[in-house]
Amino acid sequence: MQAARPTGRNGNCDTEGMSHAPADLSHECPSARPSTVQSRALHLACKILGSARHLADYLEASDEELLAWLEAREELPHDLFIKVVAVILAQWEPRENVMAAARKH
Numbered sequence: 808m809q810a811a812r813p814t815g816r817n818g819n820c821d822t823e824g825m826s827h828a829p830a831d832l833s834h835e836c837p838s839a840r841p842s843t844v845q846s847r848a849l850h851l852a853c854k855i856l857g858s859a860r861h862l863a864d865y866l867e868a869s870d871e872e873l874l875a876w877l878e879a880r881e882e883l884p885h886d887l888f889i890k891v892v893a894v895i896l897a898q899w900e901p902r903e904n905v906m907a908a909a910r911k912h
Contacts, residue, residue, distance in 0.1 A: 836850065836853035836854050836857075836858060836859050836862075842879045843879045845876065845879070845882065845883040845888055845891075846876065846877055846878070846879040846883075848888065848891045848892060848895060849862070849873075849876055849877050849883065849891055850877065851895055852865075852891045852894040852895055853877070855894055855895065855897075855898065856894060859873060859877070865890065865894070866887050866890060866891070868887070
């Protein structure tokens with residue numbers, strides 16, 4: 808499985824200043840200094856999927872929820888963290904194995 812190319816500035820996830828304006832997650836991954844394991848995993852999954860919009864859609868989350876998780880202002884629910892890990896693992900394991908594991912949680 809080939810990884811999607813990051814579309815964020817310099818391939819990073821940048822959330823600086825984004826929480827103060829309406830979120831537009833359609834074109835790039837926001838960048839910031841992720842401070843928790845969950846936010847680091849979210850940033851990596853964002854880069855893998857190609858945009859924060861794709862990540863929000865995959866997690867079935869609002870833009871505001873995703874930004875709060877990316878900025879570590881709110882804790883990512885465990886079931887969604889498992890989905891994020893599945894995206895990351897898909898880079899190294901056959902897709903059907905990862906997706907089957909994600910469905911179990």
